[in-house]
Amino acid sequence: MLNRLKTYWIKSCLDWNYIFREELRTCLKDPGVLIFFLLVPLAYPLLYSFIYTREVVRExxxxxxxxxxxxxxxxxxxxxxxxxxxxxxxxxxxxxxxxxxxxxxxxxxxxxxxxxxxxxxxxxxxxxxxxxxxxxxxxxxxxxxxxxxxxxxxxxxxxxxxxxxxxxxxxxxxxxHPIAYEEVSIFNPQNGFAAFLIPAVLILIIQQTLLLGVGMSAGTAREHNAFRHLTPIDKHHTGLLRIVFGKAAAYLLIYIPIAVYVFGVVPHMFSLNQIGSPIDLLLFLIPYIIACIFFAMTVSGLVRHRETCIILVVFSSVPLLFISGVSWPGSAIPELWRHLSYVFPSTFGINGFVRINNSAATLSQVQNEWFALWLQAIAYFFLSAVVYRRSIRSARRNVAQHWRALRSRKTEQALPTP
Amino acid sequence: MRSIFHIAIREIRIMISRPIYGFAMVLAPLFCFYFLTSLMGSGLPTELPLGLVDNDGTSTTRSLARNLDAFQQTSIVQQYANVSEARSALQEGDIYGFYYIPKGTTRKAQRQEIPTVSFYSNYSYLVAASLLYRDMRMVSELAGGAATRSVLYAKGATEGQAMAYLQPIVIDTHPIGNPWLNYAVYLCNTLLPGILSLFVFMVTVYSIGTEVKRGTARRWLTLAQGNIHRALVGKLLPQFLVFLLMGMLLTVYLYGYLHFPCRCGIPTMLLVMVLLIMASQGLGVLMITFLPTLRLGLSFASLWGVLSFSLSGMSFPVMAMHPLLQGVSLLFPLRHYFLLYVNCALHGYPLSNALPYVIGLLCFALLPVVLAGRLRVLLLTYKYVP
CATH class of the missing domain: 3.40.1710.10 (abc type-2 transporter like domain)
Known part of the structure; x- marks a missing residue:
C-alpha cells in the first residue's frame, strides 16, 4: 500500500515536472507567444510612459x-x-x-x-x-x-x-484673505497624467498579455492536435491537477521577472510615484498574478485557433480600464457594470496596486482587494480545472472512438466480402 | 465585375461560417458602444465621496461643511477625528479627498488672525480629484467672503456693492461646444470610433492573413483571374458594408439619439466615419502586407489600434508630447478622425477647413493601390511558417 502510494507520488511529480518543462519550452520557442510574454510587457510600459512623460500641459x-x-x-x-x-x-x-x-x-x-x-x-x-x-x-x-x-x-x-x-x-x-486656504495635491503632487494613468496600465498589461499568451499557446496546442484538443494523449497527460498546476507553474516562472520589471523598474525609470512598501506590494501582486494565470487558462478554453485570442482580448483593455474605477470614478459606475467588473482580476489589481504604489497603503488597508484576488485565484483554478477536465475526457473519448473505428475497419477488411 | 461578385459571395460565406467575424464586426463593437455610453451616463460624476475633518466644530464651520455637501458633485460621506484617520481613509479608497478645518478657525477669524483651512485631493484619481478640487476651492473662497459680506451688509451695502467689493473681477467661462463639461461627449466621441477602427484593422488583417495561413490565397487570386485589385475589392467590400452599417449606427446613436453636440449636422459626421473606416481598411492591408504572418500582422494591428487612443490626443494633448510623437501621431487614422470631429461636430467649421486631415484619411484608404503589387507577389510565393 505504502509502496503504491510512493510510486504514485513519484509518478505525479515526474508528470508535473514534464508538463511544466514542456509548457515552458513551447512558450519560449514560440515567437508568437513570446511577443506577448516578453516583448509587450517589456516595451508597452516604456511606450506609454514615453507618451505621458511630460505629465501636464504647459503654455x-x-x-x-x-x-x-x-x-x-x-x-x-x-x-x-x-x-x-x-x-x-x-x-x-x-x-x-x-x-x-x-x-x-x-x-x-x-x-x-x-x-x-x-x-x-x-x-x-x-x-x-x-x-x-x-x-x-x-x-x-x-x-x-x-x-x-x-x-x-x-x-x-x-x-x-x-x-x-x-x-x-x-x-x-x-x-x-480673512480665512486663508491651502490646497494639497496628495499622492500625485504635480497633478500629472502619467502618475495617474500608468499604474493602472501596468496592472492591465500583466492580465492582458497573460490572456493573449496563454490563449495563443492553447490555440497552438489545439491546432497541433489531430482532434483540436487542448491536451494530447500520452502517458504524462493523465492527471488533471498535474496538467493545470504544471502549466500554471510555467507561466508563473515567466511572469516573476516580468512583474519585477514592470512594477519595480519601469516606475523607477520614469520617476513615477513609488512610495508603497515593497513587501506589501509583493504580497499583493502574488495573488494577482496567480488569479490572472488561472483566469487566462479558463478563458483559453474558448480559443479554437492560435490567433483568435488576439481579436477576443485586445479591445477589452479599453472597457477594463474604465470599469476599474481609476479613470472614471468608481463611485459613479452603474451597479450593473460594477458587478461585471468583479469578474476580472484587473479590477481588484488596479485598485489595490494604485493605493499601495501611489498612496503607500498597507496590505491591511487593501485587504478587501487582496481577499477578492485570492478568491478569484481559487475560483478560476477550479474553472480552469473544469475546462481541462472536459478537454481530457473528450480527447480520450475521441481517441477511443477513433481506435474502435480503426479496429472495425480492420476486421471488415479481414473478412472476405460475400 | 463578376469575379468581384464571386469573391464577395465567398467572403460572405466565410464571414458567416466563422463566429469570430460576427464577434469582431457586430457583437463586440455594439457591446462597447453601449458599455461606454451607459457607464458615463449623464456625463458628469455626481456625489463624489469626500471626507471632513472639523476640529473646530462651531456653527460657522458646520455651515461651511453644509455648503460643501450641497454641491452636486460633492458628498461628505464621513467625518474623521483627525488628519491621519482621513489620510488612512484616503489610502483605503473610501474617499477621494478631504477638507480640514483646524481647531480655533472661527475664533481666529473673528479676531482677524487669518486662520488657514486646507483641502487634500488625491490626484491618483485625476477626474474625481479635479472635480472635488473645484468645489473645495470655491467653498474656501466663499468662506473668506462670508465674514466680510455680513459686515458689509450690516453697513448697509446692497448685494451688488458687496459682490463688487468681494469679487471685483469674475471669470465668465464659455466652453466652446461642450458647455456642460460633459465627459461622455469628451471621451465617447473618439473612444468609440477608435474601438471600431481597431476592429477594422483586425478583421482586415485576419481575413487576408488566414488566406495565407491556410494556403487558400492562390484560390482566392484565381477567382479574381489573377487580378489583385479585383481580389481585394471583392474581399474588402462585404466587410466595408458591415462596418459602414456599424459606423452609421454609432454616428446616429451619438448625435441623433444621445444628442451629443454636432454643429455640422449628422451627414458630415457620417462622411467622416466612412473615411475612417476606409482609412482603417487601407492601413490594415498595409499591416498584413508588411507582416504576412497572421500572428505578427494581428499584433501590429493591436499595437496600432491601442496606441491610437493615446496618440489621437483626445485625453492628453498631442502638443504636450515629445516632438517625435507629435509627428508619429499623424500615422494614426484616429488622430485625423479626432481633428475632423473637433473641427466639424464640436466647433462647427466646414469640412474644407480641415482639408489636410481629409486628405490624410484618403491617403490611408488608397494605400492598397500602392501595395497591391507587393501583396500579389506575396500571396503567390509566401510560405506560412507556423
Whole structure:
C-alpha cells in the first residue's frame, strides 16, 4: 500500500515536472507567444510612459482680445502670460480675428476683456473677463480656467487692499484673505497624467498579455492536435491537477521577472510615484498574478485557433480600464457594470496596486482587494480545472472512438466480402 | 465585375461560417458602444465621496461643511477625528479627498488672525480629484467672503456693492461646444470610433492573413483571374458594408439619439466615419502586407489600434508630447478622425477647413493601390511558417 502510494507520488511529480518543462519550452520557442510574454510587457510600459512623460500641459497658446486697453487690463494679461499654464500667442483687434486663430488651431482658447473693464473697477462695480476654452481636450479647459481663476483672485485681493485704506500690513493680509486656504495635491503632487494613468496600465498589461499568451499557446496546442484538443494523449497527460498546476507553474516562472520589471523598474525609470512598501506590494501582486494565470487558462478554453485570442482580448483593455474605477470614478459606475467588473482580476489589481504604489497603503488597508484576488485565484483554478477536465475526457473519448473505428475497419477488411 | 461578385459571395460565406467575424464586426463593437455610453451616463460624476475633518466644530464651520455637501458633485460621506484617520481613509479608497478645518478657525477669524483651512485631493484619481478640487476651492473662497459680506451688509451695502467689493473681477467661462463639461461627449466621441477602427484593422488583417495561413490565397487570386485589385475589392467590400452599417449606427446613436453636440449636422459626421473606416481598411492591408504572418500582422494591428487612443490626443494633448510623437501621431487614422470631429461636430467649421486631415484619411484608404503589387507577389510565393 505504502509502496503504491510512493510510486504514485513519484509518478505525479515526474508528470508535473514534464508538463511544466514542456509548457515552458513551447512558450519560449514560440515567437508568437513570446511577443506577448516578453516583448509587450517589456516595451508597452516604456511606450506609454514615453507618451505621458511630460505629465501636464504647459503654455497652452491663447489669443487675447483686449477691448479695455488700460493699464489694469494689461496688468491682468501680464499675470496670465506669467503663469505656467497659458501662453498669450496673439493680441487680436477683435473677436473675429481671434476666432480665425482658433479655427486654424493656432490658439486653444480666447480671453476677452470687455471695454468697460477698467471703468467698472474704478467705479467699484463688478466686472467680468470672458474666456472661451477649446473643449477638444479637458486639459486645455483646465489650463485656461486655472490661469484665469488664479490671476483674478490675486488681483481681487490686491484691489480689495487698495480700496480698504488699511494702515498696517496685518490689516492688508486680513483684507486679502480673512480665512486663508491651502490646497494639497496628495499622492500625485504635480497633478500629472502619467502618475495617474500608468499604474493602472501596468496592472492591465500583466492580465492582458497573460490572456493573449496563454490563449495563443492553447490555440497552438489545439491546432497541433489531430482532434483540436487542448491536451494530447500520452502517458504524462493523465492527471488533471498535474496538467493545470504544471502549466500554471510555467507561466508563473515567466511572469516573476516580468512583474519585477514592470512594477519595480519601469516606475523607477520614469520617476513615477513609488512610495508603497515593497513587501506589501509583493504580497499583493502574488495573488494577482496567480488569479490572472488561472483566469487566462479558463478563458483559453474558448480559443479554437492560435490567433483568435488576439481579436477576443485586445479591445477589452479599453472597457477594463474604465470599469476599474481609476479613470472614471468608481463611485459613479452603474451597479450593473460594477458587478461585471468583479469578474476580472484587473479590477481588484488596479485598485489595490494604485493605493499601495501611489498612496503607500498597507496590505491591511487593501485587504478587501487582496481577499477578492485570492478568491478569484481559487475560483478560476477550479474553472480552469473544469475546462481541462472536459478537454481530457473528450480527447480520450475521441481517441477511443477513433481506435474502435480503426479496429472495425480492420476486421471488415479481414473478412472476405460475400 | 463578376469575379468581384464571386469573391464577395465567398467572403460572405466565410464571414458567416466563422463566429469570430460576427464577434469582431457586430457583437463586440455594439457591446462597447453601449458599455461606454451607459457607464458615463449623464456625463458628469455626481456625489463624489469626500471626507471632513472639523476640529473646530462651531456653527460657522458646520455651515461651511453644509455648503460643501450641497454641491452636486460633492458628498461628505464621513467625518474623521483627525488628519491621519482621513489620510488612512484616503489610502483605503473610501474617499477621494478631504477638507480640514483646524481647531480655533472661527475664533481666529473673528479676531482677524487669518486662520488657514486646507483641502487634500488625491490626484491618483485625476477626474474625481479635479472635480472635488473645484468645489473645495470655491467653498474656501466663499468662506473668506462670508465674514466680510455680513459686515458689509450690516453697513448697509446692497448685494451688488458687496459682490463688487468681494469679487471685483469674475471669470465668465464659455466652453466652446461642450458647455456642460460633459465627459461622455469628451471621451465617447473618439473612444468609440477608435474601438471600431481597431476592429477594422483586425478583421482586415485576419481575413487576408488566414488566406495565407491556410494556403487558400492562390484560390482566392484565381477567382479574381489573377487580378489583385479585383481580389481585394471583392474581399474588402462585404466587410466595408458591415462596418459602414456599424459606423452609421454609432454616428446616429451619438448625435441623433444621445444628442451629443454636432454643429455640422449628422451627414458630415457620417462622411467622416466612412473615411475612417476606409482609412482603417487601407492601413490594415498595409499591416498584413508588411507582416504576412497572421500572428505578427494581428499584433501590429493591436499595437496600432491601442496606441491610437493615446496618440489621437483626445485625453492628453498631442502638443504636450515629445516632438517625435507629435509627428508619429499623424500615422494614426484616429488622430485625423479626432481633428475632423473637433473641427466639424464640436466647433462647427466646414469640412474644407480641415482639408489636410481629409486628405490624410484618403491617403490611408488608397494605400492598397500602392501595395497591391507587393501583396500579389506575396500571396503567390509566401510560405506560412507556423
Amino acid at each position: 497652452v497658446p491663447v489669443a487675447v482680445v483686449d477691448d479695455s486697453q488700460s493699464s489694469l487690463s494689461r496688468r491682468y494679461l501680464r499675470h496670465i502670460d506669467a503663469t505656467a499654464d497659458v501662453r498669450l500667442m496673439a493680441h487680436c483687434a477683435n473677436m473675429e480675428e481671434a476666432r480665425t486663430l482658433m479655427r486654424q488651431r493656432d490658439a486653444y482658447g480666447i480671453i476677452y476683456i470687455p471695454e468697460s473693464f477698467s471703468r467698472d473697477l474704478n467705479r467699484h462695480q463688478q466686472t467680468s473677463v470672458r474666456i472661451y476654452p477649446d473643449m477638444s481636450g479637458l486639459l486645455y479647459y483646465k489650463a485656461l480656467l486655472m490661469a484665469n481663476t488664479d490671476v483674478s483672485l490675486a488681483m481681487n485681493a490686491d484691489i480689495k487692499v487698495e480700496r480698504a485704506g488699511n494702515t498696517t500690513e496685518q490689516q492688508d493680509k486680513v483684507t486679502e
